[in-house]
Amino acid sequence: MLHNLSIGELAAHLGGRQISSVEITRHFLARIERLNSALNAIITLTAADALAAAAAADHRLAAGERGPLLGIPLIHKDIFCTDGVRTSCGSRMLDNFIAPYDATVVARLKAAGAVMLGKANMDEFAMGSSNETSYYGPVKNPWDTAKVPGGSSGGSAAAMAARLAPYTTGTDTGGSIRQPAALTGVTGVKPTYGRVSRYGMVAFASSLDQAGVFARTAADAATVLRVMAGFDPLDSTSVDAPVPDYAALLSAPLKGLKIGLLREFFDGLESRNATLIHDALKIYTSLGASTVEVSLPHLPLSVPTYYVVAPAECSSNLSRFDGVRFGYRCDQPKDLADMYKRSRGEGFGPEVKRRIMTGTYVLSAGYFDAYYLKAQKVRRLITDDFRSAFQHVDLLIGPTTPTPAFDIGAKIDDPVTMYLNDIYTIGANLAGLPGLSLPCGFVDGLPMGLQLIGPHFSEGKLLNAAHQFQLVTDWHKHAPRGYE
């Protein structure tokens, strides 16, 4: 079936003219029509635009043009601005917002001939770990629709797992690609901070946000990442360094690879989960890698550090949503203060408000040093911990999440428990490191993820290690029942 083909296979069929982009696009649009209502993964469908883009891609193909993504459909997380298409960021605040421009990520993929099918549901302003904070309602996990898919890129992950597109985009501020990838059994890559442009990505926490990709396999992710990545003069924090041909690095043997086991990640890890990780390590050992235990003493401070830095930045980033120029404005404001208060009070959901208030507090006179400044210092210590570790090992391996997908509603009223879901993923964001989650087995019929973290700009090595694992395992080939 078309929806089980890899990006490479689809490109080969398109290149051989055995199938057209319009046919592939129609196939996925039909799947979305049939399957999305049970999942709520996609909140904007752009069928007409998709078919037009597919026809244009077919034109290019007919003219002899070839490209790894030319004519292949995708779904964007609704955090990326898409010219002429609603960009809601999962919020009532932007429910009426039609972006007047394309994000750099969107523009690059568009130029490569990618066909956007629609836009994926997400936690409001990417704040959440379960996709329950969306104004458009929760996304359901295709493996069990009573469970969350993770968040904040829950729609992108669920759409990927349900084979609603060959690949989807996401963003990862504290784990928002890796955690839902793990909980839905797909491969997710969060690149090095600065590797992919943030221009046109609605900002949550600017020093942590990074765009990435969900795919069936590491090989597919390598193909997409190469197109997404690269310097952008419109983003001062994007890094001006050449983008490697990640696909060409996939086949390197792992012999001699030094893998670090993060002691802090295994402390208190549930035994069935730990068994899966140890099984994965055995596979790596059999592929010629060696393992050594390493410790990052400051890593347990990641969650509190993150929940100071990220809210601080978000409290400022979200100030522009004031009802003045775009987005939600309350009815009949009495005066300016009333317009601000009611537009923001009615436009934002509870989790966003919680973080704005937390962030405002930690930046306030008298509290700044004790919270924001201290968090920045700890962030430096965590970064230094990683740097020391990478003097001894090539990459770090551990679980992506402490548990498999949990029930919808189970944690939404308990923010601290919810925040602890990101305990294994946040460290890489604080240090700006690339991370990858790939399927490594099941617990109670629900997928679990193996997390790889590498030094800055080691995406090639992470994808290589994941690809080699996927050559000898088939966890990534499992599909949820009903979505095969």
Add this chain to the structure above:
Amino acid sequence: MADWEVVIGLEIHAQLATRSKIFSGASTAYGAPPNTQASLVDLAYPGVLPVLNAEAVRMAVKFGLAIGATIAPRSIFARKNYFYPDLPKGYQISQYEHPVVSRGSLAVMLDDGTVKTIGVTRAHLEEDAGKSLHEGLANASGIDLNRAGTPLLEIVSEPDMRSAKEAVAYMKKIHTLVRYLEICDGNMQEGSFRCDANVSVRPRGQEKFGTRAEIKNLNSFRFVEKAIQYEVARQTELIESGGKVVQETRLYDSDKDETRSMRSKEEANDYRYFPDPDLLPVEIDDGFIATVRQTLPELPDEKAARFARDLGLSVYDAGVLSASREMGAYFEAVVAGLGTAHAKLAANWVMGELSSALNRDNVEISASRVSPAALTGLLARIVDATISGKIAKDVFEVMWSEGKAADAIIEAQGLEQITDSGAIEGVIDAVIAANPKQLADYRAGKDKLFGFFVGQVMKATGGKANPARLNDLLKVKLGS
């Protein structure tokens, strides 16, 4: 009553003369229809990011070098958070803890001719906000974001000034400097150059500063002077009548000539400054500084010193003639044509007739109707004694109004001086003969009447008698 000492510090906002905005590619040109020069970045659309305009940094460094300041090898942009409709992001990007320029100073000449050094604490880069428009809209305010994102250099002085006049002298000096450096057009009507004044008073001899009030948005030298004078009087009267000055922000109302409270310290915003994560620290190395240093023009103080030293001008004249780059260039062009021996003559004319004509008709010296070459042509006729200085003033007026050359006017109107002794003697004889009483009085000791005879001869010659020759001849005739 106590003797009060006034303490003033100024925060000057100079709009940098870059073509595009500090964080976007939109134009900074003044006067376009509302919101036609606001890009998505200026409008703070979701997802947009700022990109620093390198030209603004270069201009800030140029200013720093001109005041002998420290240029930070690493400066940081911070966000100043507050809500206002003309502030689209809900924060202003500014520099807070680590400004690009710090610890400079400026020598200012006061009215009594003494020179005082005013410290410049810091100068930092920031973006301007937009404008709220309240006219012509029923039950609503309009927002014009053309100005949003315009680069500003905020120049913060030490509290070194002790009178309104000192504050104005300092502000004028900064105004001169930024125009010399070509980093700001200095246009105060358009708001390109404006200031906030921090004013306090304390009993003379007391070390501790009094509580200050900050007067916002003063956009003319006259307003700065008047607002400070009003504020000083208000504060001293308040204290002398048993009251206390409260720390607050005040607005100057130029129609009523008074300052009014805007908000107190308690109502002040908590700006929640933190480093802007969208912008990298600005790294400036010695090579960049050296490159900028090479673009520095001769600065006003250097030019004034050279005028005094090389051309023998008084310190005052040298100061006036170097007050703008254009005036200095005009003056030097005239001196070049006339010869340095006549620099004083050139100075008197540039500062006198020329400046009053420019002021009267509100013309910039760069657009003067009498060019440096034309003025040189006129002054050359004074030097070679073709006409007197007095006649030259009449010729100048004709040059100014009709745009003709001096020689053409002198010839057409027959204004050439009478230098022929015989001709002058003839007129003197006639005048003496016609005024026997005055002659007798003069010879009896009324020396003052000498001037009367000069006047009569001048009148009879239509002012054309060579004054020096006339003096010599008249002395002889009256004495005999």
